[in-house]
Amino acid sequence: MAALLHRLVPVWLLPLLVARTILAVPAHPMITPAPDIRDRVAARDFDPGNYINSVLSGLGSDVSSYEASGVPQFFQDFPSGTAVESSLGIKDSDLAATPTQVLNIPAYANWTDDGWNVRVHGNVYKQPNISESKLNSLANVFLVGTDIEDLPQAQQTQARNLTAEIFVVQQGDVNVTVNFENDVDVDPDASGGVINAKGGTQSLQLPYSTTVEGDFDAFIKLKNTTGPNGGHLMAGNATSSIQALNMYTNGTDTGNATAYLVPPTGFTIISDIDDILRVTKIYDPKEGLLNSFARAFTPWMNMPEIYANWSATIPNFHFHYLTTTPEQITRNYMEFIYKTYPLGSFDTRPLNFSDVSATLSIRRALLDKIFQTFPERKFVLVADTSNSDVMKDYPQMVHDYPGQVQCIFLRNTTATDSSDLFPYDTSGFKDIDQRQYMFFVTPDDLRDVDIVGGNCYNPAVVQNVTFGYQGRGFGNAGSLIKWNLSWSWFSVAVAMCLLF
Structure with a gap:
């Protein structure tokens, strides 16, 4: 146990983490009104590279790669196989029937x-077969800051169902x-x-x-x-x-x-889901966990209307949904998509990879697979700025697959949500034609883009892009450290759940 905890977080930090076990129940997520259009992407006179590194280095050299790359994903490194059996106190023979x-x-x-x-x-x-009391105990590990019994009945049911999906x-x-x-x-x-x-x-x-x-x-x-x-x-x-x-x-x-x-030629949209198609707040651990674990999936503003319009007006538009959420819990994602957005294929984070590079960069591995499967198709990439591998991989696809990236649309979450403290790096877009990409704040910003014609920039959406780190959290070390401590404590809690 000590070795596992040490791998997750330095021993000297444990007292600080324990102090964070009592957290306030977060309010239900609300969409913040869009700011002035001129503030879509704002530069900061600050070197966040050193700042981020200094914050993360304080958490130890073995901090999770998900955190070190920027904003961590909620559900990673789930138990599987014998780890599940051990945590539930069962054996293979118990599952025979x-x-x-x-x-x-x-x-x-x-x-x-x-x-x-x-x-x-x-x-x-x-x-x-897991008892309700055991499911409640397991679910509470993920419901940081609240107890499952304090949730409305519908949210309790969803939290138990999702927990059961994890412990298979x-x-x-x-x-x-x-x-x-x-x-x-x-x-x-x-x-x-x-x-x-x-x-x-x-x-x-x-x-x-x-x-x-x-x-x-x-x-x-x-x-x-x-x-x-x-x-x-x-x-x-x-x-x-x-x-x-x-x-x-x-x-x-x-x-x-x-x-x-899917025919060899035409257009394929590769769309992220969290904070693009639904309200997740993946950059806010407490809210993100409740939105993913207990609350009903809610569309982000009028994004379904935008996708429905693209579906109806772009001939034979292939919709492909890519989420790095582990496959165990993607049924909720798929059910939500098919009730709310156009039908399409899916990619998730599988449990097994044939090579280390894919394990360390799952999004890029999945992008490479579909780009190489359809070398003559043109792709529209949609995601948000809170994901560091998106900010790196998406502009790189333009260079690695010339002529295949038609558009890149990135929601700027820091422009509308004060809880998104983590900076994002726009330097990858420096040598890309502005007509090929756009940072947007509301779905309506996407109305006047011409995907088929290759003009993916709505000139009414002022960009003000400088190429480097952007976003909030600059000079606010206390807030960003607090954010990282929340995630480190969550990692420790999950580890302890699996041990006991």
């Missing part, structure tokens, strides 16, 4: 010389078979022009069994089988339409998702 379940992630498929090639990915697991036991060395059916119910005007495939019904076994962590991720080739009325899959080089097939995993009624057959 428990049904196997599958999380199937909505997939994309590309066209090749051999036909359609669909990427099937997800996780196989078993759900232990992944199943390794399992053969996965997927059944494809052309029974997708889509509204083309609300789904980027997606149509139900007229053929393609078939059953295919993945070429590899699941990893130790229960993950599966493989491209498999579809046969062009005919449909009930003699229909068939359209060749990718003969159509601009996005065809959809439903996927059902053999042996369980939980492994259902949709595969999107």
Whole structure:
């Protein structure tokens, strides 16, 4: 235990962390009105690089890489497999009669010389039987500053359900078979022009069994089988339409998702979710945890209207949702998206990676995969400034994949939310044409951009961009240190929960 705590935080800091165990229950999140349009991106005469490093160095050399890279993610390093069994006091034999379940992630498929090639990915697991009292204890570790029993009943239920999704036991060395059916119910005007495939019904076994962590991720080739009325899959080089097939995993009624057959050319939007499509406040630990763990997912302002307009006006627009939230808890994300935004494929943080670089930079690894899968498509990237890897990776994609990045839209969270204290770095945009990117404050800022025409900057949204570190928190060391202590205490709490 001591070794684990030392890895998470220096011993000398523990008394300070313990002092932060009593936190006030945060107010429900409110959207701050947009400031004057001239204050969209403001420079600061300050060198935050040294400032951030000095704050983080005070937390020890082994501080989490998520924190060291900028704003940490809420849910990382979840327990899996034997760690879950140990924390719950169960054994493999206790799960023998428990049904196997599958999380199937909505997939994309590309066209090749051999036909359609669909990427099937997800996780196989078993759900232990956990008592309500135990779920309450586990949930309270994540509900920093409050107790689950103090929440409204609906929020208690969501917190328990999400906790149960975290504490599952992944199943390794399992053969996965997927059944494809052309029974997708889509509204083309609300789904980027997606149509139900007229053929393609078939059953295919993945070429590899699941990893130790229960993950599966493989491209498999579809046969062009005919449909009930003699229909068939359209060749990718003969159509601009996005065809959809439903996927059902053999042996369980939980492994259902949709595969999107995306032609080689056209436009694909890769959209972040937290603080872009929903209110999360990922930069505020207490609020972010409540918004993610207990409160119902709430759209950010009128962003659904903007996406619906793009879906209806940009021909065959492929929507792809990328979140670095671990896959165990992405069902809420997918349910929210499909109730609120256009249908589309998904990427999440899997439990297993084949190389270290992907583990350390998951967003970039997932971006590379989809860019390389569709080398002729043009991409629209949408995210926010609170994520440091976005600020680094998105402008770099312009240089690494010339001609493929059509637009970059970044919400400036510091301009509207005083709780976002962490600086962000705009230096990667220095040599990029202004028509190719825009920092925005409200969804309405995106109304007058011309994505298809390649003019991604609304001139009414004054940028005032200087290339370097921007944002709040400058000269306010106490606030930023307090912010980091909150995160360090949260890490310790999670570790103690898993030990006991």
